[in-house]
Amino acid sequence: MICRVCDSTRLDPVIDLGNQPWCNHFLRKEEIGKEPFYPLRLVHCADCETAQLDFTVSKETMFGDHTYLSGVTQSLSRHFEQLAEEVNQRFFLQQSGKAVLDIGSNDGTQLKHFLKLGWRVLGVESSKGTAQRAIEQGIPTRNVFFNTVTARDLPGPFQLINASGVFFHLEELHSVAEGIRACLAPDGIFLVQFLYMQKIVENGAFDQIYHEHLLYYNLKTLERLLQRHGLTCFDAYLAPIHGGSMMAFVHHQGGPHPSTGREKAILAEEERKGSNHKEWYQQFGRRIARMKNENLDTLGERKSKGKRIYGMGAPVKGNTLLNYFQIGPSIIDCLVEKNELRRGLYSPGMHIPIRMEDEIKDPPDVYYVLAWNFKHEILKNQAFLLSRGVEFLFPVDPDRASS
Numbered sequence: 001m002i003c004r005v006c007d008s009t010r011l012d013p014v015i016d017l018g019n020q021p022w023c024n025h026f027l028r029k030e031e032i033g034k035e036p037f038y039p040l041r042l043v044h045c046a047d048c049e050t051a052q053l054d055f056t057v058s059k060e061t062m063f064g065d066h067t068y069l070s071g072v073t074q075s076l077s078r079h080f081e082q083l084a085e086e087v088n089q090r091f092f093l094q095q096s097g098k099a100v101l102d103i104g105s106n107d108g109t110q111l112k113h114f115l116k117l118g119w120r121v122l123g124v125e126s127s128k129g130t131a132q133r134a135i136e137q138g139i140p141t142r143n144v145f146f147n148t149v150t151a152r153d154l155p156g157p158f159q160l161i162n163a164s165g166v167f168f169h170l171e172e173l174h175s176v177a178e179g180i181r182a183c184l185a186p187d188g189i190f191l192v193q194f195l196y197m198q199k200i201v202e203n204g205a206f207d208q209i210y211h212e213h214l215l216y217y218n219l220k221t222l223e224r225l226l227q228r229h230g231l232t233c234f235d236a237y238l239a240p241i242h243g244g245s246m247m248a249f250v251h252h253q254g255g256p257h258p259s260t261g262r263e264k265a266i267l268a269e270e271e272r273k274g275s276n277h278k279e280w281y282q283q284f285g286r287r288i289a290r291m292k293n294e295n296l297d298t299l300g301e302r303k304s305k306g307k308r309i310y311g312m313g314a315p316v317k318g319n320t321l322l323n324y325f326q327i328g329p330s331i332i333d334c335l336v337e338k339n340e341l342r343r344g345l346y347s348p349g350m351h352i353p354i355r356m357e358d359e360i361k362d363p364p365d366v367y368y369v370l371a372w373n374f375k376h377e378i379l380k381n382q383a384f385l386l387s388r389g390v391e392f393l394f395p396v397d398p399d400r401a402s403s
């Protein structure tokens with residue numbers, strides 16, 4: 001195996017989460033026990049310092065038909081709305097004929113907000129069902145994988161190219177980066193929204209490690225990749241979404257946008273903390289093993305008192321956690337979810353049944369919150385249950401972050 005970013009062969013194993021099923025395929029009853037398992041291991045490149053998986057599940061398996069809908073949560077939709085307004089205000093207020101391309105546009109939630117602001121919008125989404133849903137909602141969407149070849153057929157150049165989350169799913173990394181460079185207007189902005197690895201580690205959010213996420217960027221490692229493709233970051237900040245996502249503003253090298261200095265401050269902080277070093281990740285690996293013991297102790301203690309435990313949410317990342325902790329239906333009766341696409345399905349690997357929120361008439365004693373990144377939204381919405389003494393346990397707690 002060679003480094004996905006710099007082709008080096010100097011890759012050191014740092015975290016091993018065992019063999020895991022592909023976490024984004026929730027199972028129908030007849031599929032239970034037939035799902036394949038793949039190694040889930042993180043390695044660190046001694047040359048470019050990028051943390052990455054050493055095993056690739058093919059992109060056709062991973063992104064042909066996923067059931068993640070970005071429109072589902074209020075806080076995510078609000079984040080996308082604020083971001084569209086920010087980009088429009090800061091950079092493009094006076095410009096007419098503005099076009100935005102969203103790579104991995106999902107159900108069109110991000111583009112919807114640009115459409116409202118008068119932009120011409122286009123989405124690229126590899127999941128057929130999700131692309132169809134976006135089109136039905138009036139968001140023009142191409143159902144293809146974005147890369148250098150498919151980029152040629154798009155009606156560019158684009159003043160803005162957005163890639164949220166998807167940027168580190170990408171198997172054809174350099175082809176995608178080249179495609180972006182080719183479609184981006186000379187004064188255009190490429191907005192990369194990605195889970196920030198330093199924050200993942202500080203939050204103890206190891207459940208963000210799963211097969212779709214091939215690469216785990218800090219700003220320094222992202223910049224290395226961009227440099228290789230004639231692009232560079234001129235501004236960046238950390239937004240609270242998903243427990244800590246980096247918003248990186250990128251343009252062509254020598255592009256027109258002055259540096260805000262914020263990206264330099266983040267790079268300096270990475271340097272100070274050592275968050276690009278192998279030791280940082282090894283330490284994280286040891287912490288994850290401790291979290292497993294602590295979580296199993298807590299749940300076991302509640303069980304021994306005869307308490308009923310439900311999982312709250314059936315997020316994709318929850319499957320990394322459940323499989324690594326080995327938490328199955330003997331501990332958690334069901335996962336309570338509001339995404340209709342997951343009705344009647346079972347979690348891969350651990351086979352916990354999913355039930356829809358509106359099916360739950362009688363609340364459990366304990367909710368084990370797998371969708372921990374929406375902690376504040378959940379606690380606000382569940383004030384009634386809290387007042388009735390239902391306990392909410394957070395396996396990962398962004399409010400108690402440490403490094």
Ligand SMILES: [Zn+2]
Pocket residue numbers: 003004005006007008045046047048049050
């Ligand atoms: Zn490398």
